Amino acid sequence: MKNLGDGVMPNAGDYYEIELKNTHLNWGTYRKTASRERITGEHFIPVPRAESKRLGIYNKIKGTGVGNNEFYARSADGYYSGMVKISGNNEQGDSHGKNIAESGNLKGFHDWFVAMNMKVGTRIRVEWISSTEILFTVL
Numbered sequence: 001m002k003n004l005g006d007g008v009m010p011n012a013g014d015y016y017e018i019e020l021k022n023t024h025l026n027w028g029t030y031r032k033t034a035s036r037e038r039i040t041g042e043h044f045i046p047v048p049r050a051e052s053k054r055l056g057i058y059n060k061i062k063g064t065g066v067g068n069n070e071f072y073a074r075s076a077d078g079y080y081s082g083m084v085k086i087s088g089n090n091e092q093g094d095s096h097g098k099n100i101a102e103s104g105n106l107k108g109f110h111d112w113f114v115a116m117n118m119k120v121g122t123r124i125r126v127e128w129i130s131s132t133e134i135l136f137t138v139l
Contacts, residue, residue, distance in 0.1 A: 007118065020120060020123075041110040059098075060087070079116065109136040
């Protein structure tokens, strides 16, 4: 796998695989902080820090819009289709994103997660099929 460094966004063929944990499956209720009320049905797909740096996956600090921090996305099983957004960071001012969720809707993955019976330990492949499109595959 290539090491792209800063300034490069993912390209067709770039991918990573991730194992879901409780926090990804239950983001709205399984939280370490009380910064907002608990909301059921919120989910996200994590972006590990090493993968974010390797592939050049950025949050809004590096720019917004399709191909920057937003991507068209669909699942290989045909169940999910929507616009997703890269968000979050590991420290203040960090431009590398750490989450993928439906743009403007943290409940956007809910029906797909339920239909695919996703649980702790489920693995997902996140693959760029173009510079503006992501394919999610449940492994």
